[in-house]
Amino acid sequence: MGAQVIQEIVPPNYIRTVTFGGNELRSGIPVVRLGEPLHLEFDDIIGDEADYYYTIEHYNYDWTPSQLVKAEYLQGFDNIRLFNYENSYNTLQLYSHYSLRIPNEDTRGLKVSGNYMLNIFNANRELVFSRKFIVYESLAQVEVEVKRARDVKLIHSRQVVNFRVDSPDFILKNPDETVSAVILQNYNSKTGIYNIKPQYTVGNELIYRYDELTSFWAGNEYLDFDSKDLRAATASIGRIEVRDLYHHFLNRDRIRAFDPYTYNPDINGGFVVRTLQGQNPDIESEYVWTHFALETYEPLEGGELHIYGGFNNFELDESTHLEYNSRTGRYETARLFKQGFYNYKYVLLRKDGILDEGFISGNFVNTENIYTVLIYYRNLGARYDRIIGTGSATSVNISN
Incomplete structure (x- = not known):
């Protein structure tokens, strides 16, 4: 029986306006470089200055628990109370605003790249909500371009992501078995395309020129x-x-x-x-x-x-x-x-x-979307999946 795939826990109604990211707070799953800070903020509209605690867990490429123990991926400690909070001022709706920054004096940083989950617990140690985040290393260069679909029936409604991975100083052994790619549209992990294998290998360069496999509905502007x-x-x-x-x-x-x-x-x-x-x-x-x-x-x-x-x-x-x-x-x-x-x-x-x-x-090929490609690598015999590179492109300059 395989390991269970972890899912995010959705916040209850009294937890509102969750923002989570790196140096730039954006919606969707945060994608940060190893060593960069993380910021979490949220409101509790009960407004009673409740105590909240956080833990950090490391996961494999497929969001099953990794084999690493906490000391192997975390510098310092977690399971720490959120000390930074303020109450709302001069508002009709009372709320308490909480913020967390990593690294801090207790959690000094992360040691390895990969998939992570940040969990928020209450004083009774009940899981209130959780959010995924991605940590990558810059060991490979990822060039991304967005193209129209080759199928004439979809040429006006779908966008295709092609990319290539170049790692001149980091040898990718047996890439068909050790390398997997993920594509995210607008940092939305729920609609991502997963487990993409290289289509061609030229020296130490991996080529991904799929059509249907790496295509997304183009959508429309929000x-x-x-x-x-x-x-x-x-x-x-x-x-x-x-x-x-x-x-x-x-x-x-x-x-x-x-x-x-x-x-x-x-x-x-x-x-x-x-x-x-x-x-x-x-x-x-x-x-x-x-x-x-x-x-x-x-x-x-x-x-x-x-x-x-x-x-x-x-x-x-x-x-x-x-x-x-x-x-x-x-x-x-x-x-x-x-x-x-x-x-x-x-x-x-x-x-x-x-x-x-x-x-x-509607779905219109001219819609502006941002696509992010993540490259996962697990060498034969390794105990966890690294993310060795990331690249992104927008569909503004979409080509045939």
Whole structure:
């Protein structure tokens, strides 16, 4: 019986606005170089200054537990309480804002590259939530390019990632057995392509020129809203009400799948917390009930509609689920967001469990996406998978 593949634990409703990354905080899975710092921040909207603890675990390429003991991959100690937290100031919604930086005086750093999980526990040692992150070494050069699909039926809707790996100073022995590649679109680990083997080997250079195997649906640019000013309507926020908290009603959205592609700059599903009502957005940003409305005129058959984005690490749950309102002819929902700039889109979760990102938004080959390639290597007899290189490219300059 094989080892169990680990999955991230989704935060409960009272844990909000989780940001996690390296020197640059971005949505999705963090990809950091060995030796670079990691930052985690989140809010507890119960606001009772609860105690939280963290641990770090190392995993194999396939997210099964690695054979390494903690002393082999961690300098210092984990299972330490988060000491850095502040309470919200001058907000209707009380919350406590927690932050963690690694390295710190207890956890001095990581020793090896590979897949990792950061776990957050409460005072009762119950796992509250967990987040994956990736640590790589720069031992190989990875050149990435984005191309159109060779299949004429998909040439306008899919993007293909080709890449090559060059390691002049690091010999890759038996690459068909020891090397595996992963491709991520917009740092979303849930839609990544895994276990890609070299197509050709030329000397010490590995060539990956697949078509169908390394292709992604192109999607469409994300929609967005900006709630940095609580009291001002904008191009996306049509109406504001004040009840127990502020309520922002977004202007209705439409199905875009059949419209011509229109370039609209986005941040690939990400978000940025910010406010005009205070100096420190971490503790002075308000929480706002944000109301979404997608006009369809009649209910859709065959699945559930959700709002989707990095605001909750691309998870689908009750807070993202839209219900059809027969009176308005729209799918509607309301979700609590911390003030800021947010990307989002509407997606269909089909009855068979498959996520269709393009059902509402469409798939257009000119859509700007960022692709990240990770190269895993385990030499024969080694006890863990290293990540020896990474490369990235955007589809802005997509070619045939």
